[in-house]
Amino acid sequence: MKGWILHLPWDDKPEDPYSIVRFREEAQKDGIELDVFRPEVFDLMVTREDRKSILVEGDAKELPTFLMPRMGAQTTYFSLAVIRHLERLGVHTVNSSVAIDTVKDKLYSQQILAENNLPVPRTILVKFPINADMVEKYLGFPVIIKTIYGAQGKGVFLADDRNQFLDMMQLIEVTNNKANIILQEYIEESRGRDLRVVTIGGRSVACMQRIANEGFKANFSQGGRVEPFQMTPEIEYLASSASRLMGLDIAGVDLLFDREGRFKVCEVNSAPGFKGLEEACEINIPKEIFHYIRIRLGQIRR
Numbered sequence: 390m391k392g393w394i395l396h397l398p399w400d401d402k403p404e405d406p407y408s409i410v411r412f413r414e415e416a417q418k419d420g421i422e423l424d425v426f427r428p429e430v431f432d433l434m435v436t437r438e439d440r441k442s443i444l445v446e447g448d449a450k451e452l453p454t455f456l457m458p459r460m461g462a463q464t465t466y467f468s469l470a471v472i473r474h475l476e477r478l479g480v481h482t483v484n485s486s487v488a489i490d491t492v493k494d495k496l497y498s499q500q501i502l503a504e505n506n507l508p509v510p511r512t513i514l515v516k517f518p519i520n521a522d523m524v525e526k527y528l529g530f531p532v533i534i535k536t537i538y539g540a541q542g543k544g545v546f547l548a549d550d551r552n553q554f555l556d557m558m559q560l561i562e563v564t565n566n567k568a569n570i571i572l573q574e575y576i577e578e579s580r581g582r583d584l585r586v587v588t589i590g591g592r593s594v595a596c597m598q599r600i601a602n603e604g605f606k607a608n609f610s611q612g613g614r615v616e617p618f619q620m621t622p623e624i625e626y627l628a629s630s631a632s633r634l635m636g637l638d639i640a641g642v643d644l645l646f647d648r649e650g651r652f653k654v655c656e657v658n659s660a661p662g663f664k665g666l667e668e669a670c671e672i673n674i675p676k677e678i679f680h681y682i683r684i685r686l687g688q689i690r691r
Contacts (some may be wrong), residue, residue, distance in 0.1 A: 390688055391422040393453040393480075395468065397460050407664040408459065408675075415675035424453070428460075428468040443474055455481045455682055457639075461660035462493050462538050483682060488636035489659045495537050496571050496659055498635060505634055507627060508653045510645065515570035519558045521551060526645065528574045530554060537569035549573065579645040583655060584618055586642045587674065590681045593625040593640035597669040604689055614667040623652060631657050638685075639678060 405413075409425055416423035444450070456475050460468055472486040492498050502509050511528055523533060531553055533687040536544035548554035561568050567629065583603035586593050598618040618624075631654050632640035641661025644652040656686060663674040683689050 390420070390455070390683070390686070391451075391453045392424075392455045392457060393475075394415065394423065395423055395424045395428060395456060395458045395460065395471065397427065397463055397468075406662075407660055411663075411667070412457075412675045415673065415679060419676070419679050421679060428465070428471050430469045432534045433470060433474050438664070441477065443471075452478060452480055454686060454688075455483060457483050457678075458489060459660045461489075461658055464484075464489050464493060464659075465501045468676075481682075481686060483685075484640075485636060485638075488638075492635050492640075492657050492659045493538055493639065495535060495656065499571075501634055502631060502654050502657075505630070506629060507634070508647070508651070510576060510653055510655065511574040513572045515568075515572060517558075517562045517566045519555070519562075521555055521558075524554070524572060525551060528572055531575040533573040533575050535571050535573060537571060572635070576645050576647060578648060582646065584624065584644040584646075584652070585615075585661070585666065586620075586624060586644065587661055587663060588628050588632040588640045588642060589674075589677050590638060590685070591633050592628050593620060593628045594677055595666050595670040595674075596620045596624055596628075597664070597666050599632075615669040617669045627652060627654055636660075637683070656658050 394409065394412060404496050413423060413425075426445065430446050433669075434442045434444070437452060443452075452475070455646055456472065458464065459470070467690065469486055469490060472482060476482050476486060477528055496512065496514055497513050499509050509531075513524065513528060514608070528626070531547055531549045532554060534548060534554075535547040535647065538544070546557065548557055561570060567686060583599055584596055586596045596616045596618045599611045599613045599615050628642040633640045635657050637657065637659055639659070639661070641658040643655040643658070645655045666672065667674055
Protein backbone atom coordinates (compact mmCIF):
# COMPACT_ATOMS: atom_id res chain seq x y z
CA MET A 390 0.00 0.00 0.00
CA LYS A 391 1.24 3.46 -0.88
CA GLY A 392 0.21 6.72 0.78
CA TRP A 393 0.81 10.42 0.43
CA ILE A 394 0.56 12.99 3.21
CA LEU A 395 -0.14 16.57 2.20
CA HIS A 396 1.43 18.89 4.73
CA LEU A 397 2.47 22.52 5.02
CA PRO A 398 6.14 23.28 5.75
CA TRP A 399 7.10 24.64 9.15
CA ASP A 400 8.89 27.88 8.38
CA ASP A 401 10.15 28.31 11.93
CA LYS A 402 11.25 24.71 12.54
CA PRO A 403 13.76 22.77 10.43
CA GLU A 404 12.65 19.36 11.73
CA ASP A 405 9.50 17.46 10.82
CA PRO A 406 6.59 17.96 13.24
CA TYR A 407 5.82 15.16 15.68
CA SER A 408 2.86 13.82 13.70
CA ILE A 409 4.87 13.38 10.49
CA VAL A 410 7.69 11.60 12.33
CA ARG A 411 5.19 9.22 13.93
CA PHE A 412 3.38 8.53 10.65
CA ARG A 413 6.70 7.68 9.00
CA GLU A 414 7.66 5.34 11.84
CA GLU A 415 4.39 3.41 11.82
CA ALA A 416 4.16 3.30 8.04
CA GLN A 417 7.54 1.57 7.88
CA LYS A 418 6.41 -0.99 10.48
CA ASP A 419 3.17 -1.60 8.57
CA GLY A 420 4.79 -2.01 5.17
CA ILE A 421 3.28 1.20 3.80
CA GLU A 422 5.31 3.28 1.34
CA LEU A 423 4.69 6.81 2.62
CA ASP A 424 5.69 10.13 1.03
CA VAL A 425 5.12 13.62 2.44
CA PHE A 426 4.56 16.50 0.01
CA ARG A 427 3.96 20.22 0.26
CA PRO A 428 1.00 21.45 -1.83
CA GLU A 429 3.18 23.75 -3.95
CA VAL A 430 5.12 20.85 -5.52
CA PHE A 431 2.00 19.85 -7.49
CA ASP A 432 0.88 21.04 -10.90
CA LEU A 433 -2.65 20.29 -12.04
CA MET A 434 -3.88 19.90 -15.60
CA VAL A 435 -7.48 19.61 -16.71
CA THR A 436 -7.29 16.92 -19.38
CA ARG A 437 -8.97 13.72 -20.49
CA GLU A 438 -5.75 11.83 -19.74
CA ASP A 439 -6.73 11.65 -16.11
CA ARG A 440 -3.95 9.49 -14.67
CA LYS A 441 -1.30 11.88 -16.03
CA SER A 442 -3.11 15.10 -15.15
CA ILE A 443 -1.19 15.73 -11.93
CA LEU A 444 2.55 16.37 -11.79
CA VAL A 445 4.90 16.32 -8.81
CA GLU A 446 7.80 18.75 -9.24
CA GLY A 447 7.15 18.72 -12.99
CA ASP A 448 7.05 14.94 -13.46
CA ALA A 449 4.24 12.41 -13.68
CA LYS A 450 4.24 10.18 -10.61
CA GLU A 451 2.48 6.93 -9.83
CA LEU A 452 -0.62 7.75 -7.82
CA PRO A 453 -0.91 6.55 -4.23
CA THR A 454 -3.47 4.21 -2.73
CA PHE A 455 -4.56 6.91 -0.29
CA LEU A 456 -4.03 10.60 0.48
CA MET A 457 -4.01 12.06 3.99
CA PRO A 458 -4.24 15.88 4.09
CA ARG A 459 -2.76 17.25 7.32
CA MET A 460 -3.27 21.01 6.96
CA GLY A 461 -6.56 21.49 8.78
CA ALA A 462 -7.66 25.12 9.06
CA GLN A 463 -4.56 26.19 7.09
CA THR A 464 -5.86 24.48 3.92
CA THR A 465 -5.67 27.03 1.11
CA TYR A 466 -7.69 27.12 -2.11
CA PHE A 467 -4.75 25.60 -3.99
CA SER A 468 -4.33 22.82 -1.42
CA LEU A 469 -8.03 22.05 -1.66
CA ALA A 470 -7.74 21.95 -5.46
CA VAL A 471 -4.96 19.36 -5.18
CA ILE A 472 -7.08 17.21 -2.85
CA ARG A 473 -10.13 17.46 -5.14
CA HIS A 474 -8.04 16.59 -8.18
CA LEU A 475 -6.63 13.45 -6.56
CA GLU A 476 -10.10 12.44 -5.38
CA ARG A 477 -11.35 12.62 -8.95
CA LEU A 478 -8.45 10.45 -10.06
CA GLY A 479 -9.75 7.76 -7.71
CA VAL A 480 -7.35 8.24 -4.80
CA HIS A 481 -8.97 7.42 -1.47
CA THR A 482 -8.74 10.56 0.69
CA VAL A 483 -8.73 10.66 4.48
CA ASN A 484 -10.31 13.25 5.12
CA SER A 485 -12.31 14.32 2.06
CA SER A 486 -12.07 17.78 0.50
CA VAL A 487 -15.73 18.47 1.35
CA ALA A 488 -15.24 17.61 5.03
CA ILE A 489 -12.05 19.67 5.32
CA ASP A 490 -13.70 22.69 3.71
CA THR A 491 -16.71 22.36 6.02
CA VAL A 492 -14.80 22.30 9.32
CA LYS A 493 -12.48 25.12 8.26
CA ASP A 494 -15.42 27.47 8.76
CA LYS A 495 -16.10 27.59 12.50
CA LEU A 496 -19.46 29.31 12.09
CA TYR A 497 -20.73 26.89 9.45
CA SER A 498 -19.66 23.85 11.44
CA GLN A 499 -21.41 25.24 14.54
CA GLN A 500 -24.56 25.73 12.47
CA ILE A 501 -24.46 22.09 11.37
CA LEU A 502 -23.96 20.85 14.93
CA ALA A 503 -26.76 23.02 16.32
CA GLU A 504 -29.11 22.01 13.50
CA ASN A 505 -28.62 18.40 14.57
CA ASN A 506 -29.36 19.18 18.22
CA LEU A 507 -25.83 18.86 19.60
CA PRO A 508 -25.03 21.26 22.46
CA VAL A 509 -22.81 24.15 21.31
CA PRO A 510 -21.87 27.53 22.82
CA ARG A 511 -24.16 30.39 21.77
CA THR A 512 -22.44 32.04 18.80
CA ILE A 513 -22.87 35.36 16.96
CA LEU A 514 -21.28 36.44 13.66
CA VAL A 515 -19.80 39.91 14.01
CA LYS A 516 -20.80 42.80 11.76
CA PHE A 517 -19.61 46.36 12.09
CA PRO A 518 -20.57 48.62 13.73
CA ILE A 519 -20.85 46.37 16.78
CA ASN A 520 -24.07 46.34 18.79
CA ALA A 521 -22.57 45.89 22.26
CA ASP A 522 -26.00 45.91 23.91
CA MET A 523 -27.05 42.89 21.86
CA VAL A 524 -23.83 41.07 22.71
CA GLU A 525 -24.33 41.75 26.40
CA LYS A 526 -27.97 40.64 26.26
CA TYR A 527 -27.43 37.34 24.42
CA LEU A 528 -23.86 36.36 25.32
CA GLY A 529 -22.89 38.49 28.28
CA PHE A 530 -19.37 39.29 29.42
CA PRO A 531 -16.74 37.89 29.53
CA VAL A 532 -17.04 36.82 25.88
CA ILE A 533 -14.86 34.73 23.55
CA ILE A 534 -13.69 36.33 20.27
CA LYS A 535 -12.61 34.03 17.43
CA THR A 536 -11.48 34.28 13.86
CA ILE A 537 -13.55 32.12 11.48
CA TYR A 538 -10.43 30.18 10.53
CA GLY A 539 -7.77 29.18 13.04
CA ALA A 540 -6.10 26.27 14.83
CA GLN A 541 -3.96 25.40 17.86
CA GLY A 542 -5.57 28.15 19.93
CA LYS A 543 -4.46 30.90 17.55
CA GLY A 544 -7.04 33.56 16.73
CA VAL A 545 -8.95 33.04 20.00
CA PHE A 546 -9.25 35.87 22.55
CA LEU A 547 -11.12 36.63 25.76
CA ALA A 548 -12.69 40.01 26.50
CA ASP A 549 -13.29 40.19 30.23
CA ASP A 550 -15.76 43.08 30.18
CA ARG A 551 -17.69 45.45 27.93
CA ASN A 552 -14.94 48.10 27.75
CA GLN A 553 -12.24 45.60 26.83
CA PHE A 554 -14.58 44.08 24.23
CA LEU A 555 -15.27 47.45 22.62
CA ASP A 556 -11.54 48.28 22.54
CA MET A 557 -10.80 44.98 20.77
CA MET A 558 -13.65 45.45 18.29
CA GLN A 559 -12.50 48.99 17.49
CA LEU A 560 -8.99 47.70 16.83
CA ILE A 561 -10.31 44.98 14.49
CA GLU A 562 -12.63 47.43 12.71
CA VAL A 563 -9.84 49.93 12.10
CA THR A 564 -7.45 47.20 10.94
CA ASN A 565 -9.93 45.29 8.77
CA ASN A 566 -13.65 46.03 8.97
CA LYS A 567 -14.34 43.06 6.68
CA ALA A 568 -12.67 40.57 9.03
CA ASN A 569 -14.64 37.40 9.66
CA ILE A 570 -15.10 37.26 13.44
CA ILE A 571 -17.45 35.26 15.64
CA LEU A 572 -18.34 35.71 19.29
CA GLN A 573 -19.08 32.83 21.64
CA GLU A 574 -20.47 32.66 25.12
CA TYR A 575 -17.84 32.27 27.83
CA ILE A 576 -18.35 29.16 29.96
CA GLU A 577 -16.77 29.68 33.37
CA GLU A 578 -16.75 25.97 34.20
CA SER A 579 -14.35 25.35 31.31
CA ARG A 580 -11.91 28.21 31.95
CA GLY A 581 -8.40 26.91 31.36
CA ARG A 582 -9.52 23.35 30.63
CA ASP A 583 -11.31 21.31 28.01
CA LEU A 584 -11.40 17.82 26.50
CA ARG A 585 -9.89 16.62 23.26
CA VAL A 586 -11.39 13.45 21.82
CA VAL A 587 -9.90 11.81 18.73
CA THR A 588 -12.24 9.82 16.50
CA ILE A 589 -11.18 7.43 13.75
CA GLY A 590 -13.81 6.08 11.40
CA GLY A 591 -16.50 7.61 13.60
CA ARG A 592 -15.22 5.72 16.66
CA SER A 593 -13.97 7.64 19.70
CA VAL A 594 -10.57 6.08 20.41
CA ALA A 595 -9.11 8.28 23.17
CA CYS A 596 -9.95 11.24 25.39
CA MET A 597 -7.69 13.58 27.31
CA GLN A 598 -8.17 16.66 29.45
CA ARG A 599 -6.11 19.71 28.52
CA ILE A 600 -5.27 22.09 31.35
CA ALA A 601 -3.78 25.56 30.90
CA ASN A 602 -0.76 26.53 32.96
CA GLU A 603 -2.10 30.08 32.92
CA GLY A 604 -4.84 32.02 31.15
CA PHE A 605 -7.95 30.51 29.55
CA LYS A 606 -6.46 28.54 26.61
CA ALA A 607 -5.88 24.87 27.34
CA ASN A 608 -4.24 23.84 24.03
CA PHE A 609 -1.29 21.47 24.39
CA SER A 610 0.43 23.38 21.57
CA GLN A 611 0.11 26.55 23.68
CA GLY A 612 1.94 24.98 26.62
CA GLY A 613 -0.95 23.35 28.46
CA ARG A 614 -0.56 20.02 30.24
CA VAL A 615 -2.60 16.91 29.51
CA GLU A 616 -3.96 13.95 31.40
CA PRO A 617 -6.19 10.99 30.47
CA PHE A 618 -9.92 11.44 30.97
CA GLN A 619 -12.57 8.73 31.27
CA MET A 620 -14.58 8.20 28.07
CA THR A 621 -18.17 8.44 29.29
CA PRO A 622 -21.16 7.55 27.07
CA GLU A 623 -21.98 11.27 26.69
CA ILE A 624 -18.44 12.16 25.62
CA GLU A 625 -18.33 9.26 23.16
CA TYR A 626 -21.72 10.19 21.71
CA LEU A 627 -20.88 13.89 21.27
CA ALA A 628 -17.50 13.22 19.66
CA SER A 629 -18.66 10.46 17.32
CA SER A 630 -21.79 12.42 16.34
CA ALA A 631 -19.80 15.59 15.64
CA SER A 632 -17.25 13.79 13.46
CA ARG A 633 -20.03 11.99 11.57
CA LEU A 634 -21.94 15.21 10.91
CA MET A 635 -18.77 16.84 9.58
CA GLY A 636 -18.09 13.82 7.37
CA LEU A 637 -14.64 13.29 8.88
CA ASP A 638 -12.79 9.96 8.88
CA ILE A 639 -10.27 11.38 11.37
CA ALA A 640 -11.27 14.16 13.74
CA GLY A 641 -10.24 15.96 16.87
CA VAL A 642 -13.34 17.06 18.77
CA ASP A 643 -12.96 19.69 21.49
CA LEU A 644 -15.52 19.60 24.28
CA LEU A 645 -16.11 22.31 26.88
CA PHE A 646 -17.10 21.55 30.44
CA ASP A 647 -20.61 22.87 31.08
CA ARG A 648 -22.82 23.19 34.12
CA GLU A 649 -23.88 20.11 36.10
CA GLY A 650 -21.20 17.89 34.61
CA ARG A 651 -22.38 18.21 31.01
CA PHE A 652 -20.43 19.16 27.89
CA LYS A 653 -20.69 21.36 24.80
CA VAL A 654 -19.00 20.86 21.44
CA CYS A 655 -16.57 23.74 20.97
CA GLU A 656 -14.80 22.83 17.72
CA VAL A 657 -14.08 19.98 15.34
CA ASN A 658 -10.65 19.67 13.69
CA SER A 659 -9.78 17.77 10.51
CA ALA A 660 -6.04 17.35 11.20
CA PRO A 661 -5.67 17.01 14.97
CA GLY A 662 -2.25 16.86 16.53
CA PHE A 663 -1.79 13.87 18.79
CA LYS A 664 1.48 14.22 20.67
CA GLY A 665 -0.29 15.06 23.92
CA LEU A 666 -2.87 12.32 23.38
CA GLU A 667 -0.24 9.63 22.82
CA GLU A 668 1.62 10.76 25.94
CA ALA A 669 -1.47 10.94 28.13
CA CYS A 670 -3.44 7.92 26.92
CA GLU A 671 -0.70 5.52 25.81
CA ILE A 672 -2.32 5.01 22.42
CA ASN A 673 -0.66 4.62 19.02
CA ILE A 674 -2.68 7.03 16.83
CA PRO A 675 -0.87 6.45 13.48
CA LYS A 676 -1.23 2.68 13.92
CA GLU A 677 -4.96 3.09 14.56
CA ILE A 678 -5.32 5.33 11.49
CA PHE A 679 -3.42 2.98 9.17
CA HIS A 680 -5.48 0.04 10.44
CA TYR A 681 -8.67 1.97 9.66
CA ILE A 682 -7.43 2.83 6.17
CA ARG A 683 -6.60 -0.82 5.50
CA ILE A 684 -10.11 -1.82 6.57
CA ARG A 685 -11.70 0.82 4.33
CA LEU A 686 -9.59 -0.28 1.35
CA GLY A 687 -9.94 -4.00 2.03
CA GLN A 688 -6.21 -4.46 2.51
CA ILE A 689 -6.01 -5.98 6.00
CA ARG A 690 -2.66 -7.66 6.57
CA ARG A 691 -2.86 -11.31 7.55
